[in-house]
Amino acid sequence: AQSVTQLGSHVSVSEGALVLLRCNYSSSVPPYLFWYVQYPNQGLQLLLKYTSAATLVKGINGFEAEFKKSETSFHLTKPSAHMSDAAEYFCAVRRYTGTASKLTFGTGTRLQVTL
Amino acid sequence: DAGVIQSPRHEVTEMGQEVTLRCKPISGHNSLFWYRQTMMRGLELLIYFNNNVPIDDSGMPEDRFSAKMPNASFSTLKIQPSEPRDSAVYFCASNKLGGSETQYFGPGTRLLVL
Numbered sequence: 001a002q003s004v005t006q007l008g009s010h011v012s013v014s015e016g017a018l019v020l021l022r023c024n025y026s027s028s029v030p031p032y033l034f035w036y037v038q039y040p041n042q043g044l045q046l047l048l049k050y051t052s053a054a055t056l057v058k059g060i061n062g063f064e065a066e067f068k069k070s071e072t073s074f075h076l077t078k079p080s081a082h083m084s085d086a087a088e089y090f091c092a093v094r095r096y097t098g099t100a101s102k103l104t105f106g107t108g109t110r111l112q113v114t115l
Numbered sequence: 116d117a118g119v120i121q122s123p124r125h126e127v128t129e130m131g132q133e134v135t136l137r138c139k140p141i142s143g144h145n146s147l148f149w150y151r152q153t154m155m156r157g158l159e160l161l162i163y164f165n166n167n168v169p170i171d172d173s174g175m176p177e178d179r180f181s182a183k184m185p186n187a188s189f190s191t192l193k194i195q196p197s198e199p200r201d202s203a204v205y206f207c208a209s210n211k212l213g214g215s216e217t218q219y220f221g222p223g224t225r226l227l228v229l
Contacts, residue, residue: 032216043206043220094216100170103218105158
């Protein structure tokens with residue numbers, strides 16, 4: 001069965017610093033992987049996704065993630081944090097049963113950005 | 116284009132009352148998902164539909180919860196009777212079968228059961 005593990009429930013960075021949010025996956029088949037962001041009192045919004053094409057995926061708001069099969073990882077990065085990046089971030093993997101498809105989400109990482 | 120629409124945005128009710136949450140998926144999407152989000156349990160998939168047919172309801176916590184999708188543009192999640200432990204944010208999401216697999220989320224309904 002496919003699953004994801006997010007390391008670190010809270011991450012704090014200074015404005016302008018590198019953002020690194022970690023996600024490791026478990027999958028018996030080539031995975032489809034996603035990063036979503038949730039701002040306070042809002043729904044989840046897609047940041048980026050990996051669907052077996054390029055291993056380096058660029059998303060919105062300057063975020064990117066690299067699929068590393070050897071490490072079973074899909075970490076999210078941004079070179080320079082901005083105050084507006086403060087939010088909760090969820091990694092997810094697609095679970096496909098042959099007739100239906102659903103996403104399994106990680107437990108989330110709350111990103112705090114300080115001055 | 117309008118995104119996923121959920122109503123109400125906030126609901127406060129008393130224990131034992133019936134609660135109905137509503138969702139309108141994005142036009143043209145034929146998969147619909149109901150999630151529940153709490154601090155303790157995170158984001159949980161309750162049930163999902165393909166072409167208005169329930170596919171997997173294994174996440175529905177108990178018989179007090181029921182969901183319907185009478186047509187392609189409307190779904191409801193009902194809790195009867197409601198209990199304080201049902202307090203959570205309930206999200207609806209939709210996507211297109213065979214498409215990009217991206218799920219589009221609504222803004223959620225924040226439910227408080229007193």
